[in-house]
Amino acid sequence: MAAPTPPLEAPVSAPDETLPAASTLIERTGIEIIPESQRTAKPRDLFWPWFAANVSVFGMSYGSFVLGFGISFWQATIVSVIGIVVSFFLCGLIAIAGKRGSAPTMVLSRAAFGVHGQKVPGIVSWLTSIGWETFLAIMAVLATATIITQLGGDGGVAVKIIAIVVVAALIVTASVLGYHTIMKLQSVLTWITGIVTILYIILAIGHIDFATVLAQPGGNIGQVIGALVMVMTGFGLGWINIAADWSRYQKRTASDGAIIGWNTFGGAIAPVILVVFGLLLGGSDADLADGIANDPIGALAQILPVWVLVPFLITAILALVSGAVLGIYSSGLTLLSLGIRIPRPSAAAIDGVILTLGTIWVVFFAQSFLGPFQSFLITLGVPLAAWAGILIADILRRRRDYDDDALFDAKGRYGSWDWTSIITMVVCSVIGWGFVINNFADEAAWNNWQGYFLFLIGGKDGDWAYANLGVFFALVIGFVVTWFARAGTIRRQEEGTGR
Template sequence: MTVPEHIPAPRAGGAGLIETAGIEIIAESERTARPRDLFWPWFAANVSVFGLSYGSWVLGFGISFWQAVVVSTIGVVVSFLLCGLIAIAGKRGSAPTMVLSRAAFGVHGQKVPGVVSWLTSIGWETFLAIMAVLATATVITQLGGDGGSVALRIIATVIVAALIVAASVLGYHTIMKLQSVLTWITGAVTILYVLLTIPHIDLAAVMAQPGGSPGQVIGALVMVMTGFGLGWINIAADWSRYQKRSASDGAIIAWNTIGGSLAPVLLVIFGTLLAGSDPDLFDAVADDPIGALATLLPVWVLVPFLVAAVLALVSGAVLGIYSSGLTLLSLGIDIPRPAAAAIDGLILTAGTIWVVFFATDFLGPFQSFLITLGVPLASWAGILIADILTRRADYDELALFDARGRYGAWDWTSIGTMAVASVIGWGLVINQFAEDAPWNNWQGYLLGLVGGKEGDWAYANLGVFVALALSFAVAWFARRGRIRAQEEGGRAAGA
């Protein structure tokens, strides 16, 4: 069969220094990864002292320690389990996540969730870079230097941005090797941090934290899910597209879930112990999460702590930049993959410079931004998960690039479902940072159904759950016939 010129032919990603494959199908000869290889990128990107900061944010919802333990465990594990389900598509179609979602949204329709995905990735990677720069400044101050120096912050920004962009430009093979090394470095220092800060825990104070209402518990749960697995879900298949076709779906789900959730569950729980013991730390985390955590350490360990913290944040940002570059290509930008990663790197650098040198507050607007994008992203995830679980055969890889193929140009059922679910979801979330991000105060117009904007449920961010569940249910039933027709047509065409 001759492949039309507008459809990229399968190609090798290149095991050399720079990965040459973009969004095209990965050649069979390059698909040599095993499910357990997925452990390294997910674990390295999430074994960070930054995870301890979530302890303060979870308790900030007004819940008890034991409620925080349940919320942290369920939220982290379930959110990465959802990532594992989407990772299955990478093995079945050997293409990036957003290209694979063309099967559910249509070849052109995929650009709708694609824009949301790109904005989410850019936001996350910029946030991680900002955290690395601010942490550097704080630790330098503790060492007796001038952490507020403009020159220091410029140097830190350049180094952090250069590390992130360089690794993402080099691509998949370099990143996989890098992550396996970073796992041991960041993991060892994180364990050291835990051992050194155990004496700061005041169990009596922690256990004295009063319990919260169901609305407060759900709010904390949504925050944890959005901050961990749901924050990565739009790139989950990018790291499984090099998997062997014979790889077990269950193994892919398991290693994705274990790699992503093992460290965060323990770190968030330990973070609640620290935050519940120290009101000053609880408050300081809001402005400089990692820098605030560094204040608990003796001077001799600050340098390795800083190195490990920055490397862990860089590790997470590298995954984001790499995947945001692939998403940019899926939107129709016709440039090489390394160039796409470099463009996103420039955006990251500009965003980091703006926040570090000019913005007066960023955590509030960022979290507001995250919840706003989290609603349509949750809807997209529900639709794609339903599509993946309904299909019985691998994807028609060429049709993913041909609007005249079996997946069509636009799937109006999916697009309509995402639009309606997002409108409903935004009505059930509230802008918790009204003063810092007044541009987002339009949300919450359906909260009157659950007690109004002043009730406990107002801060539960139910809209994220509703968008995910509603979209999954609609797609599960409404698209089954279309999926079966696509697969039957594929068998007939193959015959």
């Protein structure tokens, strides 16, 4: 009789006595199932990582980005609040899977895509996480150079090199140490960044000119929707591919509603306040808004008195590092889910090297990075939205916990490839890319192929061209198709008969 085929990876951790304790300095747990003895987190614990990662003053720069769509202050405020809250609510829905399966997000999506089919969205997720964490590191380095210059120093090559070394070291060290260190770090950073952000608001409030802000003319519905999509992709949808990574230490008995609530509240509360304040600042000063386009945090620092620049710089860097740490930790887990057989700390270190090289290239060689980054964000945002719609529908259809063994066995109930989900994601992406436009045709010419379906809604010069409806279409179509097309498959999987 032939020997049984081994699973793709070990489905569960080793027995408890061989597992690293919560107090161990470096988390050794990779993508395996978290054992019951270590699922000690409570839903309210989710507040700390999500709040700390999103309380950065960088959030204020989105005020200028949103107004850049040509909409009024009130339109921008409504769009920002809705976009931030809804996008983090979607993260909360994904986080339910972490509680039910106690595994990283991309491993849990094997239930929807198949054990090997998950690699398709996994690659998109990994690229998105790498892009975000590198972007945050770049922001920290540029902010350092700008503020050092404001203090009368030389923010040139030497300062930038030192900043890159320090920022990269902080990000990589925390991500290599792992979950328990990150959770403790985030709870401390929450207070530090929160206090200094409040101080910034107090000092900058005199810069606001309400008459100028309220005089901003309103935009059409296409411009409003475009701003909404940008806010959603810049906040919650930018984190959605890692949302379950932070809930996998929750008890299986934890309330779904509590997980959604704390995830949404922790992620959304700070950005809502910061973006609205950023709208007031950007709408008051056109020069400030223009400066934010090239160096968001450095431009925001220019309106501060000199005595507060050093604590502002330190806090801004720590806040950006906080967000990058979440990204690089999860990108390492995603790398492992793609079949790379290395320890989790090594995966985080590899992504740290990529982050460092990317930061060096942009800081010293790239002519512009904000435009290409936003173009990159929308491009990956389409398939990521399709994946999110598929997985959310899959999660809401399920009534039972995941089969731990089957998540790592291509011959288990989840199968090797779920072609319904894969084809749905591909078709949604093709449709979505057809309804988005490259707003940065000169800076990111490699993306000018998009928008091939815009002729259906007025062409590339029409009112709807910059609405980026493709992100919405991908999310909604992915959800609806999965809700109906995979209902029977999900039922059979939960009955234990799926293949």
